[in-house]
Amino acid sequence: MAAQTFDMIVIGAGPGGYVAAIRGAQLGLKVACVEREHLGGICLNWGCIPTKALLRSAEVFHLMERAKDFGLSADKIGYDIDAVVKRSRGVAKQLSGGIGHLFKKNKVTVVMGEATLAGKGKVTVKTDKGTEELSAKNIVLATGARARQLPGLEGDGKRVWTYKDALQPPHMPKKLLVIGSGAIGIEFASFYNTLGAETTVVEVLDRVLPVEDEEISAFAKKQFTKQGMKILEKSMVKQLDRAAGKVTAHIETGGKVEKHDFDTVISAVGIVGNVENLGLEALGVKIDRTHVVTDEFCRTGVEGLYAIGDIAGAPWLAHKASHEGVMVAELIAGKHAHPVKPESIAGCTYCNPQVASVGLTEAKAKEAGYQVKVGRFPFIGNGKAIALGEPEGMIKTVFDAKTGELLGAHMVGAEVTELIQGYVVGRQLETTEAELMETVFPHPTLSEMMHESVLDAYGRAIHF
Numbered sequence: 001m002a003a004q005t006f007d008m009i010v011i012g013a014g015p016g017g018y019v020a021a022i023r024g025a026q027l028g029l030k031v032a033c034v035e036r037e038h039l040g041g042i043c044l045n046w047g048c049i050p051t052k053a054l055l056r057s058a059e060v061f062h063l064m065e066r067a068k069d070f071g072l073s074a075d076k077i078g079y080d081i082d083a084v085v086k087r088s089r090g091v092a093k094q095l096s097g098g099i100g101h102l103f104k105k106n107k108v109t110v111v112m113g114e115a116t117l118a119g120k121g122k123v124t125v126k127t128d129k130g131t132e133e134l135s136a137k138n139i140v141l142a143t144g145a146r147a148r149q150l151p152g153l154e155g156d157g158k159r160v161w162t163y164k165d166a167l168q169p170p171h172m173p174k175k176l177l178v179i180g181s182g183a184i185g186i187e188f189a190s191f192y193n194t195l196g197a198e199t200t201v202v203e204v205l206d207r208v209l210p211v212e213d214e215e216i217s218a219f220a221k222k223q224f225t226k227q228g229m230k231i232l233e234k235s236m237v238k239q240l241d242r243a244a245g246k247v248t249a250h251i252e253t254g255g256k257v258e259k260h261d262f263d264t265v266i267s268a269v270g271i272v273g274n275v276e277n278l279g280l281e282a283l284g285v286k287i288d289r290t291h292v293v294t295d296e297f298c299r300t301g302v303e304g305l306y307a308i309g310d311i312a313g314a315p316w317l318a319h320k321a322s323h324e325g326v327m328v329a330e331l332i333a334g335k336h337a338h339p340v341k342p343e344s345i346a347g348c349t350y351c352n353p354q355v356a357s358v359g360l361t362e363a364k365a366k367e368a369g370y371q372v373k374v375g376r377f378p379f380i381g382n383g384k385a386i387a388l389g390e391p392e393g394m395i396k397t398v399f400d401a402k403t404g405e406l407l408g409a410h411m412v413g414a415e416v417t418e419l420i421q422g423y424v425v426g427r428q429l430e431t432t433e434a435e436l437m438e439t440v441f442p443h444p445t446l447s448e449m450m451h452e453s454v455l456d457a458y459g460r461a462i463h464f
């Protein structure tokens with residue numbers, strides 16, 4: 001059978017691939033998107049969305065526990081973990097289904113099956129019904145990533161979980177060990193700890209949430225500890241002994257190894273790109289560890305072959321993947337495309353308290369040679385935060401003392417994952433401290449703290 005021909009074939013229907021496919025179709029390209037498992041990729045099915053649904057249940061549970069603080073009563077507060085998980089799976093399913101509708105609306109051809117590159121411009125897809133041949137001048141790799149499995153710490157789906165198991169737990173942990181305190185590890189730690197699991201987090205680096213500003217990490221750690229989490233920094237899980245109903249972890253801290261028993265372990269030690277069995281080697285595509293090497297326009301060096309999202313490396317975030325998807329589609333359609341600026345991509349962690357940031361930390365700004373002005377504002381100084389019963393948190397801003405450029409913003413506290421976008425827009429528009437100070441922020445809102453933090457950097461904070 002002759003190959004079906006398209007202008008653009010996208011491999012993978014995660015937030016990178018499906019967005020690239022839709023944008024390409026909007027621009028008049030004939031587009032096919034190949035997906036082997038589920039529309040929406042990890043993000044909608046096993047990542048961003050179902051975790052946020054779980055965390056919402058934990059948040060409501062936590063608020064119910066605090067009912068008295070608000071003059072309310074709620075007796076016999078409890079939860080049904082199966083129902084909590086069922087809701088999360090339902091939310092994921094709803095959104096994944098939505099991608100099918102969007103593809104239909106935009107006339108994107110969906111091919112369900114496993115794709116391999118069969119040469120320049122050629123894709124072979126193994127489907128339930130056999131093999132399909134597709135061809136296009138432009139191919140976009142958006143095959144994403146999966147959990148990193150460290151030797152000895154591999155998930156087994158029973159007592160040692162990867163994120164997929166943690167999203168559909170076979171049991172509710174009583175004594176939980178989370179290995180790794182990046183966004184994924186801390187979100188699960190926060191979820192299970194809030195629901196009552198005795199939770200220990202082990203981080204090999206010197207602080208939790210190690211990519212965040214040091215002050216934010218320290219603040220978050222204090223809150224986690226207050227909530228009963230045990231945090232072991234500069235520590236490493238060397239070995240897991242698996243037995244019926246328990247796992248003994250050998251944890252090294254300061255050269256000393258101690259053994260601790262847990263009933264459940266979540267391994268959240270990073271991700272690896274899905275680069276295997278795609279036919280990349282035959283085409284001469286460069287791979288660095290587990291990621292395809294690309295230039296700023298996501299070009300792989302092989303004519304007509306692009307790589308976007310998690311397979312193309314850090315930051316491993318859905319919005320980065322989607323933005324690259326739009327850029328590549330526009331490039332292919334002959335439009336003026338803008339490379340993604342990594343330093344303008346915000347990172348959000350939906351633990352309790354939430355953490356969000358964009359740009360340089362204070363330490364990184366200094367390392368880069370900037371003379372900085374730093375502003376801070378605590379939630380306790382904000383009327384809305386107090387009215388919400390959320391007085392714990394802070395907003396920190398870092399400016400270039402010479403030019404007034406906003407180099408970075410760092411937040412911890414309620415709803416900061418929604419607030420951060422204000423600073424992202426500011427950075428995109430290359431705003432300065434003067435413009436931010438002149439901007440009117442509505443009252444009473446948490447966003448007023450963003451204003452106050454800027455004012456503080458210049459000695460002008462009003463409410464603290």
Ligand SMILES: Cc1cc2nc3c(=O)[nH]c(=O)nc-3n(C[C@H](O)[C@H](O)[C@H](O)COP(=O)(O)OP(=O)(O)OC[C@H]3O[C@@H](n4cnc5c(N)ncnc54)[C@H](O)[C@@H]3O)c2cc1C
Pocket residue numbers: 011012013014015016017034035036037038039040041042043044046047048049051113114115116142143144145163184274278308309310311316317318319320321348
């Ligand atoms: C637990 C968890 C929570 C997360 N939370 C957040 C968050 O809150 N915010 C955020 O921004 N990011 C979050 N992420 C990261 C986010 O999910 C990823 O950055 C994002 O999904 C990357 O998108 P992508 O399109 O590159 O790849 P993916 O979403 O991984 O999609 C790739 C798709 O390609 C398909 N595929 C792979 N190989 C083939 C093949 N050969 N043929 C056909 N199809 C193939 C896969 O089945 C998959 O559907 C989270 C991740 C996890 C694991």
